[in-house]
Amino acid sequence: MELVERVLAGDQWAISKAISAVENGGPEGRAIMKAVFPHVGGAVRIGITGPPGVGKSTLCDAITGVLRPAGRRVGIISVDPSSAFTGGALLGDRIRMGRVAEDPEVFMRSMATRGAFGGLSRATQDAADLLDAAGCQTLLIETVGVGQSEIEVARAADCVGVVLSPESGDGIQAMKSGLMEIADLVVINKADRVGADKLEYDIRSAFELGLKSRRETPILLTEAHRSKGVPELVGAIDQFVAACRADGRFEARRRCNMESRLRQIAEFMIHHSLFEVNGASRRVEALAQRVLERRQSSYDAAEELVREALDPNRGANS
Amino acid sequence: MTAKPRRTFRVLVAKPGLDGHDRGAKVVAAALRDAGFEVVYTGLHQTPEMIVNAALQEDVDAVCVSILSGAHMTLFPEILDLMKRKGMNDVLLCGGGIVPPEDAEQLNRLGVGRLFGPGTDTRDIVEYLTETLPVLRPAG
Numbered sequence: 239m240e241l242v243e244r245v246l247a248g249d250q251w252a253i254s255k256a257i258s259a260v261e262n263g264g265p266e267g268r269a270i271m272k273a274v275f276p277h278v279g280g281a282v283r284i285g286i287t288g289p290p291g292v293g294k295s296t297l298c299d300a301i302t303g304v305l306r307p308a309g310r311r312v313g314i315i316s317v318d319p320s321s322a323f324t325g326g327a328l329l330g331d332r333i334r335m336g337r338v339a340e341d342p343e344v345f346m347r348s349m350a351t352r353g354a355f356g357g358l359s360r361a362t363q364d365a366a367d368l369l370d371a372a373g374c375q376t377l378l379i380e381t382v383g384v385g386q387s388e389i390e391v392a393r394a395a396d397c398v399g400v401v402l403s404p405e406s407g408d409g410i411q412a413m414k415s416g417l418m419e420i421a422d423l424v425v426i427n428k429a430d431r432v433g434a435d436k437l438e439y440d441i442r443s444a445f446e447l448g449l450k451s452r453r454e455t456p457i458l459l460t461e462a463h464r465s466k467g468v469p470e471l472v473g474a475i476d477q478f479v480a481a482c483r484a485d486g487r488f489e490a491r492r493r494c495n496m497e498s499r500l501r502q503i504a505e506f507m508i509h510h511s512l513f514e515v516n517g518a519s520r521r522v523e524a525l526a527q528r529v530l531e532r533r534q535s536s537y538d539a540a541e542e543l544v545r546e547a548l549d550p551n552r553g554a555n556s
Numbered sequence: 557m558t559a560k561p562r563r564t565f566r567v568l569v570a571k572p573g574l575d576g577h578d579r580g581a582k583v584v585a586a587a588l589r590d591a592g593f594e595v596v597y598t599g600l601h602q603t604p605e606m607i608v609n610a611a612l613q614e615d616v617d618a619v620c621v622s623i624l625s626g627a628h629m630t631l632f633p634e635i636l637d638l639m640k641r642k643g644m645n646d647v648l649l650c651g652g653g654i655v656p657p658e659d660a661e662q663l664n665r666l667g668v669g670r671l672f673g674p675g676t677d678t679r680d681i682v683e684y685l686t687e688t689l690p691v692l693r694p695a696g
């Protein structure tokens with residue numbers, strides 16, 4: 239495929255088209271992903287997550303500002319929510335990325351969640367794979383502004399920075415399961431605001447009560463809009479990744495992430511084959527009618543649907 | 557979940573130049589969002605290079621540019637030229653601002669799409685894009 243050749247050569251037009259193809263689903267996107275796979279895996283993936291408005295985008299911009307002069311090739315994917323009502327989205331993360339805007343070598347793509355709930359979109363990891371194959375060395379993956387349980391990025395990244403700001407709560411939040419558990423690093427951004435030191439103390443205290451690995455979680459204070467503390471953050475990320483590579487955690491995590499990715503893709507394929515191929519909704523309608531007429535049990539009807547969906551010839555060209 | 561009737565269209569809304577009013581651009585962005593578009597909003601003070609580079613990376617179907625500074629006769633052609641050079645021949649460039657009819661005509665001849673004056677009903681913009689984009693870029 240010519241498009242794939244161009245993606246591998248780092249051509250931005252081609253990367254952009256390829257991301258759209260995987261994002262829109264369908265056979266072209268799948269074919270592209272099948273073709274690039276031998277070239278995927280070199281990039282280090284940094285997840286940047288945290289509640290709405292804490293400064294994730296600004297931080298991505300500032301991190302890029304540190305990595306670029308060091309000669310690193312950077313790709314950024316930022317996810318914002320789609321409307322559940324209209325499907326529309328306002329993708330506003332670029333507004334905070336002034337440095338990125340001035341550096342055409344940095345590939346930045348905004349993605350809408352399109353109905354996904356984990357903080358990323360269904361195609362985010364495919365887009366990351368494409369940027370990886372295109373030669374990016376560091377990928378920043380910014381999630382939507384998350385709550386406590388949107389933690390999918392943990393399965394998509396080699397290192398996750400959970401970004402908080404002094405308004406984000408106190409030590410009790412830091413003790414809860416969910417978001418804080420996926421932090422390889424905690425970033426307290428907006429450190430120029432009152433309460434940053436208190437939050438750091440609270441989080442530190444909360445971590446002291448936990449497992450040993452928790453106690454060692456680095457906590458960094460940043461002021462992303464003026465890059466303060468950001469070189470130190472980049473240093474901490476590099477150090478974390480290097481330590482993981484050295485003691486095998488990096489590989490172990492990649493394996494674990496890949497397992498969950500395979501499960502996710504397979505699940506999607508089955509879902510697609512169950513409900514989204516041509517004629518699927520008519521099939522469900524017909525079976526429902528049969529159940530309503532008490533000619534078949536709902537479980538027998540559902541078993542039939544699943545059997546049909548798993549038929550390898552089903553939906554092969556849809 | 558049902559099959560999508562059509563793909564989702566993506567539009568970049570940008571505000572080049574040095575004048576600091578992006579209210580108009582925000583109103584358009586919100587209207588397009590509510591009409592089901594994915595709107596990439598880049599904010600103020602964008603150069604033509606920044607706008608086109610963002611449009612390229614975002615694979616948008618249309619670039620909507622709001623120009624109130626009077627620089628439309630330089631900015632639109634510059635953006636269009638950069639788009640062509642980057643291979644974005646099927647991407648719609650349209651916009652809004654205070655553009656006299658004879659300027660608008662000249663820009664249309666160059667290949668710029670519809671230009672909406674101040675006070676345009678956002679529904680007209682939504683309708684224009686809803687009708688134009690599926691024809692211009694059916695598959696993406």
Ligand SMILES: Nc1nc2c(ncn2[C@@H]2O[C@H](COP(=O)(O)OP(=O)(O)OP(=O)(O)O)[C@@H](O)[C@H]2O)c(=O)[nH]1
Nearest residue numbers: 290291292293294295296334383427428461462463
């Ligand atoms: N005071 C202060 N403001 C900051 C800092 N970093 C970012 N901001 C501001 O915080 C606001 C939100 O920043 P974003 O980068 O858009 O935050 P975000 O987390 O990406 O937001 P979502 O993607 O919507 O969740 C902007 O107005 C930034 O300028 C900081 O260190 N200090």
Ligand SMILES: [Mg+2]
Nearest residue numbers: 294295331380
């Ligand atoms: Mg953001």
